[in-house]
Amino acid sequence: MSPDRFPVSIEGRDLELSNLDKILFPAAGFTKGEVIDYYTRVAPVLLPHLAGRAVTRIRYPNGVDGVHFFEKNKPGGTPEWVRLATLPVPGSTKSRETIDFVVVDDLPTLVWLANLAALELHTPQWRIGADPDLLVVDLDPGPPAGLRECSAVAVLMRDRLAVDGVAAYPKTSGKKGMQLCCPVSGTQDAELVTAYARKVAEELAAMVPGSITAKMAKAVRPGKIFIDWSQNAAAKTTVTPYSLRAQEHPTVSTPLTWDEVEAVGTGAAEPHHYRPYEVLDRIDEHGDLLNELLVQGPELPTS
Template sequence: MVDRDRFPVQVEGVTLELSNLDKVLYPAAGFTKGEVIDYYTRVAPVLLPHLADRPLTRIRYPNGVGGNGFFEKNAPAGVPDWVRVETLPAPGSTKGREALDYVIADDLPTLVWLANLAALELHVPQWTVGSSGPDRLVVDLDPGPPAGLTECAEVALLLRERLRSDGLEPLPKTSGRKGMQLMCALAGTQPADEVAGYARRVAEELERDNPRLIVARMAKNLRPRKVFIDWSQNNAAKTTVAPYSMRAEPTPTVSTPLTWPELEKGRVRQFRADEVLSRVKRYGDLFADLPGGGAPEVPRAPRRS
């Protein structure tokens, strides 16, 4: 008997079995699993460079975003032999494991395989396999209602000038949810705690200068009406949603790279998967310089007051 919900496809010479393509994963938008796979296939040329050599944490929603999702760091059972898996230390493991078998999504077949598993969200650390330190600095901008993306954009512009004063070149993107992130390429030669310490100093400095707009402390009761600059994303155990990853929201929003003129003009919002594909066609990869060589280190010592 033929299973009409399963069929093989060829992706770059690899045979995969796809299933349940008509299953709706975003009920509010009627967005199906087949459309998720189509999005990840079409966005792959700009997404894969940001996943390459990075141990991948997936958030899977087999029953759609209205059902229960789950984090998955370890490679699942039955992983195909053509999928790259690396056994690596697992800092901060909630199950006390010293190491995990991480999936590395370096190619299109792996990306399609993950999408077929309903891995809607793709999260990566700020370091690559075999690196001596993080090659990215990340700051997460989390607005406390009624603050929103407008306030995040205002803080992002302040951060841009502050980071540029230290020789860093930040790139902005939406989170795909309510906030934003800035990412900077780094030399990859410093330990994570040094990078996190720098990010914290910058966040605290901006909080002192802009106390009505910015908070750099973790306490949630301090966040209403302000933008929390989360510097802790630079901890070696933390991951951040990858550029161009989908999010498990009611509609299929995506963590979307932005242009600085968009922020300067106040034209910031969350974008859906179809809109992101149109943006890629127009702009290419706005984060193309992020993995680039010749990046700087962060300053090691605080500024003198």
């Protein structure tokens, strides 16, 4: 066996880790071993948000400065113990096209993906075989707007959703924006959830047209927050809470408290992009701030 390869047993599953000293984030000197360590330590709060969902991975085999690729289908050499779900190709008009998606229900599968340099994990708003149990709005800032402006809009969105009895939970995207995640009933289809998210986004854009847009066109976005309601389409995925992001330095899609969001939005605190070690400290302090996403939410109004 190569000295760069290490057989391990995790929860009764045998797998082989490789090239643990390989640097995947050159600017930070952050190695594949550290990626695996982070995902192992964050697994108790991450796995419930992955469970039962078809996972899209973004792999960076030569680090964040190298070529990367999206991967939906199972990779070659997938261990026989990895759970797969054969589902239609997202967005395909050919009903017979299918993909063998990986489902990450346990720590061995998570570590196996981390060893493949699957730095980013993205999931849909539905669990396999069910309607959406999440409504997600992506708050995407058009420069010079940034995380501060996103935070202010997040508070407006939270308050508007609350009128309909919908609770919203914030997280950073790990890149330039943030997302609000809302548990919903799981009894209404993606088209209805998308229509509702669009209606609310357009209401807010009409209220504050100088700061918010609900239009996709990039030409109208500079200086505004685009409320991306389309994240709820059946074929869309959103970065999973606690996933790493492939930035120059490793960042994490980090759950926030509303006090933190309000402080940034009002200028009382500085915007912050959280690193893996900070997120692990936050989990020790707060637990999973998105735990309520795992509880069934309300039905959305249909008019």
